[in-house]
Amino acid sequence: MKLLAPSKKLGRPCSTDAGETRERLIHEARASFATIGYDATTNRTVAAAAGITTGAIYHYFPSKLDMYVAAFEQVQNMVTEAVVAAADPCESLVDKFSAIIDALTDVSKNDPSLLGFVVGVSAEARRHPELSDAIRPLRKDWAVFFQQLCENAVARGEVGSEMSARTLQDLFDVMISGLARFAYVINDREREDAVIDGLKRFVAAAVS
Numbered sequence: 001m002k003l004l005a006p007s008k009k010l011g012r013p014c015s016t017d018a019g020e021t022r023e024r025l026i027h028e029a030r031a032s033f034a035t036i037g038y039d040a041t042t043n044r045t046v047a048a049a050a051g052i053t054t055g056a057i058y059h060y061f062p063s064k065l066d067m068y069v070a071a072f073e074q075v076q077n078m079v080t081e082a083v084v085a086a087a088d089p090c091e092s093l094v095d096k097f098s099a100i101i102d103a104l105t106d107v108s109k110n111d112p113s114l115l116g117f118v119v120g121v122s123a124e125a126r127r128h129p130e131l132s133d134a135i136r137p138l139r140k141d142w143a144v145f146f147q148q149l150c151e152n153a154v155a156r157g158e159v160g161s162e163m164s165a166r167t168l169q170d171l172f173d174v175m176i177s178g179l180a181r182f183a184y185v186i187n188d189r190e191r192e193d194a195v196i197d198g199l200k201r202f203v204a205a206a207v208s
Helices: 015-040 043-050 055-059 064-087 093-110 112-127 129-155 165-186 189-207
Strands: none
Touching: 015 043, 015 064, 015 112, 043 055, 043 064, 064 093, 064 112, 064 129, 093 112, 093 129, 093 165, 093 189, 112 129, 112 165, 129 165, 165 189
């Protein structure tokens, strides 16, 4: 008599399937937040894009806020790891800045939705204080990395004595956030490359 294969048990997905589904939900949520914004994004549209039912999404994220925070945390970890790894082998502030810009550019090339999401974070946080409160602790590693980078540069005398580490860190924030917004709005690879080259030259001239 031919034996029948045991039927697959119904219920919650195995941990591997659950992990893959969660990653897919985060990816689709981030793409939706980047293109149509937090308010217009719904659990229904994200679930449909991820290939699951709307009800099933609550197994992974109790609310849209939780989904946004998960997307922000993933992006924050991704970019922080990239810039730390890129800057670590470099000795001078100029070389570190150049490596950081290149790393951020590479990350955004690999995932087009990432840039739109990053550019929209500040506006979404202003419109929704609950978002700002939820993501604030997740910015810590990024802030600490740049704080240490700038404090070390000042301590080594790489910038003028009138430049504080705080001001230097603010300048880096302005340049990096400005470049991200420019790249997203212009969407012109040639112009973006020219601006990146100009930024590197500007920093090198200012520091030397």
